[in-house]
Amino acid sequence: MTTLVTRPEAVVEPPEEAHGPSGLVKWITSTDHKVIGRSYTITAFLFFLVAGSMAIIIRTQLASPDNTIVSQHVYNELFTMHGSVMLYLFAGPFAFGGLANFIVPLQIGAPDMAFPRLNALSYWLYLSGGIIMLLGFVTTSGAADFGWVAYAPLSNSINTPGAGPDMWIVALVLTGFSAIFTGVNICATVFYLRAPGLTMFRMSIFTWNMLVTAILILIAFPVLTAALVMLWCDRHIGSHIFTVAGGGVPVLWQNLFWFFGHPEVYILALPYFGAVTDVLAVFSRKPVFGYKGMIFATIAIAALSTSVWAHHMFTTGTVLLPFFSIMSYLIAVPTGIKFFNWIGTMWRGSITFNTPMLFAVGFLVVFLFGGVTGIFLASPPVDFAMHDTYFVVAHFHEVLFGTVVFGGFSALTYWYPKYTGRMLNDFLGKISFWLMFIGFWVTFVPQYLLGEAGMPRRIAEYLPNMGWTTLNRVSTAGAYMLFLSVAVMLVNFVEAWRRPIPAGDNPWDAHTLEWATSSPPPHHNFYWIPPIRSERPVWDHYHPEHPVEREHPPRTGGDEVAAARSTARPDSRAQFGSAATARGSVNPEGPSHEPRAAGDPGDDHEGQS
Amino acid sequence: MKAEGTVLLVIGAFFGVVAIVYWFWSGETSGTAMLTGAFLLGLLPGSYYLWWSRRMRPRPEDDPHAEREEGAGVVGAFPSSSIWPFVLGLSAASVGLALVFGSWTAIVGFVVAAAAVIGVIRESRRGGVV
Structure with a gap:
C-alpha cells in the first residue's frame, strides 16, 4: 500500500504497524x-x-x-x-x-x-x-x-x-x-x-x-x-x-x-x-x-x-x-x-x-x-x-x-x-x-x-x-x-x-539521527526527531551538560512566529529522555550514558569543532 | 538548495578546468570527451538547483534555525510494497541473457517488462497494492 508519510512534531504514540506481507513475499x-x-x-x-x-x-x-x-x-x-x-x-x-x-x-x-x-x-x-x-x-x-x-x-x-x-x-x-x-x-x-x-x-x-x-x-x-x-x-x-x-x-x-x-x-x-x-x-x-x-x-x-x-x-x-x-x-x-x-x-x-x-x-x-x-x-x-x-x-x-x-x-x-x-x-x-x-x-x-x-x-x-x-x-x-x-x-x-542480547536504541552513545529511533527502526523510521542544532543532534539531547556552541546565532526579535513557537513548544527533551529510558536504551556492554565528571579527559574537546 | 547546487557546480567547474588543461596539454580526445561529460554532469543539475534556490524561500532543511514544526506534515507518498520492481528486474535479466544466447528470452523479457511498466504506472495512479 502507498502511504502518505507525515513528519511528527514531537513525541507521538507509536501507531499500530500496518499488516504487510511477511517472509518471502515481503x-x-x-x-x-x-x-x-x-x-x-x-x-x-x-x-x-x-x-x-x-x-x-x-x-x-x-x-x-x-x-x-x-x-x-x-x-x-x-x-x-x-x-x-x-x-x-x-x-x-x-x-x-x-x-x-x-x-x-x-x-x-x-x-x-x-x-x-x-x-x-x-x-x-x-x-x-x-x-x-x-x-x-x-x-x-x-x-x-x-x-x-x-x-x-x-x-x-x-x-x-x-x-x-x-x-x-x-x-x-x-x-x-x-x-x-x-x-x-x-x-x-x-x-x-x-x-x-x-x-x-x-x-x-x-x-x-x-x-x-x-x-x-x-x-x-x-x-x-x-x-x-x-x-x-x-x-x-x-x-x-x-x-x-x-x-x-x-x-x-x-x-x-x-x-x-x-x-x-x-x-x-x-x-x-x-x-x-x-x-x-x-x-x-x-x-x-x-x-x-x-x-x-x-x-x-x-x-x-x-x-x-x-x-x-x-x-x-x-x-x-x-x-x-x-x-x-x-x-x-x-x-x-x-x-x-x-x-x-x-x-x-x-x-x-x-x-x-x-x-x-x-x-x-x-x-x-x-x-x-x-x-x-x-x-x-x-x-x-x-x-x-x-x-x-x-x-x-x-x-x-x-x-x-x-x-x-x-x-x-x-x-x-x-x-x-x-x-x-x-x-x-x-x-x-x-x-x-x-x-x-x-x-x-x-x-x-x-x-x-x-x-x-x-x-x-x-x-x-x-x-x-x-x-x-x-x-x-x-x-x-x-x-x-x-x-x-x-x-x-x-x-x-x-542468543540475542538486546541493543536498545543507542548502545554506543552515538551522535547521529539513526540512533534517535528504535533498533531496528519502525516502518517509516521515526516517531520523533530531536531538534537539530549541530551535526550531533542525538548527542546534544543525551548530553545537555555539553551545550552546543552555535555556529549560527539564534534568531532574535522581529521573527514573531519563531518566538511564539519557542514559548509554545513543550520541553521535548524531557519527554524524549523518559521515552528513551522506558525503551531501555542503555546497553550494559556499551559505553555509559552517565554524564562524566567535570575534569574528565576529553571534556575540553566536547562541543562543536 | 544553494549548498546542493554549489557542490555540484564546484565539481563541474573543476572538471571544466581539467578538461581544458588536458586537451591543450595532451590533445587526446577520449579523455577530453569524458572530462567534458563530467563537467556537464556537474553544470546542468548544479545550475538548475542554484536557479531554483534564488526563486524560493529556504526550505526548513536549508535553515539552521528551523524548528521541527516547520517541517511537520506530509513528506510524501511512499509505497510500502510492490511486486513490479521484481518483475522488471527479472525481465531486464531475461533481455540481458538474450544478448548472450540470442534466444527467445528477449521476447519474453520485453513482454514482461511492458507488463511491469504498465503495472507500476497503474499502481501509482490508484495508490498501489501488491
Whole structure:
C-alpha cells in the first residue's frame, strides 16, 4: 500500500504497524529501504564469501611451485571472478546498496529513500547480474578469464570466445544500471528528504561521503556501460572499435575502462571513509575534528580521482605521463587531511576499544601503508619497474582490503545493533579483528617482496628455482588466517542470532539521527526527531551538560512566529529522555550514558569543532 | 538548495578546468570527451538547483534555525510494497541473457517488462497494492 508519510512534531504514540506481507513475499515485494538495505548487505556478504573462497584456492595453488591444484585456465577464471565479484558485487553494493540504503535515510531523518520502487529495482538488477556473472562457471567455455579489467584485444571473441565472458558483460551492465539508479536515489534523498534544521553542513560525514560517492557513480558507471556495449558489439556484430584489424584502437578500452575504474576505487573507498569517521568520533566521545575540512577533502578526492585514470596505463606509452603523475600525487593532499583529522578526532578523546573502533583503527594503519605505496606507484619510473608485479597486487589489496574489509567490518559491527536490535559479542569481535589484522600483514607484506623480486601477477605456476617459494607459503598462511577471521565473525553473527542480547536504541552513545529511533527502526523510521542544532543532534539531547556552541546565532526579535513557537513548544527533551529510558536504551556492554565528571579527559574537546 | 547546487557546480567547474588543461596539454580526445561529460554532469543539475534556490524561500532543511514544526506534515507518498520492481528486474535479466544466447528470452523479457511498466504506472495512479 502507498502511504502518505507525515513528519511528527514531537513525541507521538507509536501507531499500530500496518499488516504487510511477511517472509518471502515481503522480501520480494518490499520497497522499504531497510528491507532492501538488509537484502543488499546479506547478498553482498555472501558474494564476499564466494570471492574469498576463490582467493583461498588461488593462494593454495601458489603455495608451492609447479602446483597443479587447478589448471591454468581455471586459475585465470578464478582470479578474474575473484576480482570481479569482490569489486562489482561485494565492495560497492555492500556500501552504496547495503549501508547507504539502510543508514542514509535514517541519518537525515527521512522516512524512506526518495524513490522506493526504483530502489527495489536496483536490488533485483544487482542480484540478477550477480547470479548471471557466477553462472558463467557452468557454461562449456567456463567463466570470464580475461582479468577483472577485460583488456582488449584479450577480451575479443577470438581470444576469449564463449558464453562466460558474454555473461560477465551482461552482468556488469545490469549491476551498472543498478548502481546508477542507486546513485540517483541517494542524491535525491539527500537533497530533498532531510529533516528540518539538518542543513547540508550538519549532515554526518557518512552521509556526505555517500552523497559524493553517488555523484562519482553518476560520472563513472555510464562510461563503463558504454564501453561494455562497445565490447559486446565488437564480439557479436562485427564492429572494430577495439580491434586494430578494422581500424580500431585497443588502448581506447583502457581509457574508457579506467575512466570508470579509478573513480570506482574511490566509489568503494569513500563510503568506508565516512563510516570510519563516524565510528572514530563516537568511540572517542568527541565531535569529528575538522568537520568541514573532511567534507572538502572528500570532494577533492572525488574530483581528483576522476582525473587520474591513466596512471594505470603508464606502461602503454600512449599517455601524458607528467599530467597523470602530478594529479595522482595531488590526491595525497586531501587524503593526508583526512588522516590528520582522523587522528585529531581521537586526540585526547576518551577512547573505548570496542570491536568497531578496533576495525576502524586497523583501517587507519592498513590504509596508510596502502596509500604510501600508491604514492610510489604514481611515479612513472617506479611504475615501469613494478607494473604487473605482485607489488601492485599487494598495494591495491592493502588499499581495498583496508577500506572495504576493515572499514566494512567496522561499519557492520557498529550498525549491527541498529540493523537487528541485537548486540554482537565483543570478545569474538576482537578475536576476529586480531586474526584479521595479523593475517593481513602476513598475507600482503610477502607480496610486496615478491613484487620486488620480480614475480608477475596472474601467473598460476612458478619454478622452484625462482626463490619465491617461501614468501608465497607465508602469504598463503596469512590468507588462511584471514579466512579464519571471517569464520569467527560468522560465528559471532550466529551467536547473536541464537542468543540475542538486546541493543536498545543507542548502545554506543552515538551522535547521529539513526540512533534517535528504535533498533531496528519502525516502518517509516521515526516517531520523533530531536531538534537539530549541530551535526550531533542525538548527542546534544543525551548530553545537555555539553551545550552546543552555535555556529549560527539564534534568531532574535522581529521573527514573531519563531518566538511564539519557542514559548509554545513543550520541553521535548524531557519527554524524549523518559521515552528513551522506558525503551531501555542503555546497553550494559556499551559505553555509559552517565554524564562524566567535570575534569574528565576529553571534556575540553566536547562541543562543536 | 544553494549548498546542493554549489557542490555540484564546484565539481563541474573543476572538471571544466581539467578538461581544458588536458586537451591543450595532451590533445587526446577520449579523455577530453569524458572530462567534458563530467563537467556537464556537474553544470546542468548544479545550475538548475542554484536557479531554483534564488526563486524560493529556504526550505526548513536549508535553515539552521528551523524548528521541527516547520517541517511537520506530509513528506510524501511512499509505497510500502510492490511486486513490479521484481518483475522488471527479472525481465531486464531475461533481455540481458538474450544478448548472450540470442534466444527467445528477449521476447519474453520485453513482454514482461511492458507488463511491469504498465503495472507500476497503474499502481501509482490508484495508490498501489501488491
